[in-house]
Amino acid sequence: MMQSRSVQIWVGLFVIAGMAALLMLSIKVSNIRAFSNEQGxxxxxxxxxxxxxxxxxxxxxxxxxxxxxxxxxxxxxxxxxxxxxxxxxxxxxxxxxxxxxxxxxxxxxxxxxxxxxxxxxxxxxxxxxxxxxxxxxxxxxxxxxxxxxxxxx
Amino acid sequence: MMGLLQRLGATTLGITERIGRGHLFLLYVLGGFPSLLPRFGLVIKQIYASGVLSLLIIAVSGLFVGMVLALQGYNTLVDFGATESLGVVVALSLVRELGPVMGALLFAGRAGSALTAEIGLMKATEQLSAMEMMAVNPLHRVVAPRLLGGIIAMPLLAAIFSAVGIIGGYLVAVGLLGVDEGAFWSQMQAKVDLFDDVASGVIKSVVFGFVVTWIALFEGYDAVPTSEGVSRATTRTVVHASLAVLGLNFILTALMFGDD
Structure with a gap:
């Protein structure tokens, strides 16, 4: 049971990493801008x-x-x-x-x-x-x- | 003369038969998809095996590919005084082509070969026959979760490849070559389109994930159940899957970007 628990956690991390990469591609790389941390x-x-x-x-x-x-x-x-x-x-x-x-x-x-x-x-x-x-x-x-x-x- | 003709005919029939078996195999496996929903744990295990375990090679390759792209692109662009376009060059080549294609080639080598060897050994040691004896359909219980796992893992891996590659390109361009940071990102954002570029890259990688996993599983399932047969099947998986990815990539690129 412990084995499958750690497998599930790793898959969860993997999916989050993949989603984060997609999010970065769509927000930071392509022409949708959401965040700008400009001060001044x-x-x-x-x-x-x-x-x-x-x-x-x-x-x-x-x-x-x-x-x-x-x-x-x-x-x-x-x-x-x-x-x-x-x-x-x-x-x-x-x-x-x-x-x-x-x-x-x-x-x-x-x-x-x-x-x-x-x-x-x-x-x-x-x-x-x-x-x-x-x-x-x-x-x-x-x-x-x-x-x-x-x-x- | 007749002997030669006969061999040609036999080879053609053999190839056609294999293609037919491959498609029937796919049909049976797809038939097992609905029964996967209540047992999604099986799929998660396969995402771990083909996705998480391929993460390191994908991330490291992506980083270096992005860095090399930035270095080489800089050398060409500097002659035209257009080094600000480096971000566009790196991002477009990664998102459109290199992320899905290199990702799929690495996926075929890392995960596809492992799948073939696994299924082939299961067949050689008669584990699949044993399942059938217990009235468990091995295509549904063993093969279907692997196919779905591959289809889910591949687009995520390709996205990670592209994102890490762009970060690598950024590190080289801004850190090493002194390209202006704002121009690097702003030109990239101006030229990369969410639907035309990012989404078609994702579609590509889903198709590649499907094809690579399918070929790997079929080669394993169809392997001659000896150690030599399994080793040959593993080699065939890598070769056929890579060729399929490259060929399909041309067709998909022509379909997606051909008319503009």
């Missing part, structure tokens, strides 16, 4: 075009990752994207006139948000909006502009 404060920024920016894309300052994109929404009144940035609480002294731009790492790489500090004396707080933003560079638009400018010559 949130800033909003409006962009005309966010290109290929994704939730959890890095937010950098001087090339150092200081936060992550935590939410991407759409404001249907001004037709702009509203990006919520989650900034590490260690960096709580960003000036009010900090600007945010969407950059691409490498020619075809991941898109991320780069912050540049301004010179204001007041700091941004949780829920504040970054006023100065620059949209993502859409490669097709750029090529289009280049072709048009060539055609004019």
């Amino acid at each position: 404060y949130e800033l909003n920024a409006n962009f005309e075009n966010i290109g290929g920016l994704k939730v959890r894309s890095p937010v950098t300052m001087a090339g150092v990752v200081v936060g992550r994109v935590s939410k991407i929404g759409f404001d249907s009144e001004i037709y702009e994207a509203v990006v919520t940035l989650n900034i590490d609480p260690r960096y709580d002294n960003l000036p009010e006139d900090t600007s945010a731009s969407i950059f691409t790492s490498g020619l075809l790489g991941e898109q991320y948000i780069g912050l540049e500090a301004g010179g204001a004396e007041n700091y941004l707080h949780d829920g504040d909006r970054i006023q100065l933003t620059q949209s993502a560079i859409v490669l097709e638009k750029l090529i289009g502009q280049f072709l048009v400018s060539q055609a004019d010559k």
